[in-house]
Amino acid sequence: xxxxxxxxxxxxxxxxxxxxxxxxxxxxxxxxxxxxxxxxxxxxxxxxxxxxxxxxxxxxxxxxxxxxxxxxxxxxxxxxxxxxxxxxxxxxxxxxxxxxxxxxxxxxxxxxxxxxxxxxxxxxxxxxxxxxxxxxxxxxxxxxxxxxxxxxxxxxxxxxxxxxxxxxxxxxxxxxxxxxxx
Numbered sequence: 459x460x461x462x463x464x465x466x467x468x469x470x471x472x473x474x475x476x477x478x479x480x481x482x483x484x485x486x487x488x489x490x491x492x493x494x495x496x497x498x499x500x501x502x503x504x505x506x507x508x509x510x511x512x513x514x515x516x517x518x519x520x521x522x523x524x525x526x527x528x529x530x531x532x533x534x535x536x537x538x539x540x541x542x543x544x545x546x547x548x549x550x551x552x553x554x555x556x557x558x559x560x561x562x563x564x565x566x567x568x569x570x571x572x573x574x575x576x577x578x579x580x581x582x583x584x585x586x587x588x589x590x591x592x593x594x595x596x597x598x599x600x601x602x603x604x605x606x607x608x609x610x611x612x613x614x615x616x617x618x619x620x621x622x623x624x625x626x627x628x629x630x631x632x633x634x635x636x637x638x639x640x
Contacts, residue, residue: 506534513528
């Protein structure tokens with residue numbers, strides 16, 4: 459099955475104005491599996507796509523289910539704060555209780571990833587196709603940051619943002635905020 463997963467209308471919270479203190483990229487997303495439209499990207503929800511990209515990267519090696527989530531929602535509405543937690547490799551991102559959620563479950567000895575929508579429909583996706591779609595999404599978010607003004611977190615946000623970038627680099631295998639291949 460082919461997977462199409464891309465961010466739509468990436469922007470900062472103030473819209474097109476690039477604010478160096480705004481650490482979160484917002485927008486919507488297109489998500490299709492073999493022609494089935496899970497999200498067409500036209501809702502203009504202003505979801506926190508930087509957090510979504512990191513959560514998607516987490517799904518490359520672990521499931522995201524209601525019982526064992528990688529974040530509150532796979533595509534969270536908000537990401538108010540990021541926290542570095544001692545003795546923990548993953549950053550903690552806190553937001554609101556809203557967002558768009560899909561379950562991603564690894565089954566069959568890792569050969570397939572099963573995606574379940576909020577309506578209960580389920581798709582079996584080749585693990586490599588899932589990895590490629592998630593990588594494309596994450597790279598688009600990273601490149602958005604690379605084209606933007608350098609981020610200047612406040613002292614309260616610096617450790618959390620550093621933990622976010624460190625986890626990203628570990629999971630993606632390249633630094634956050636870098637153009638693909640450079």
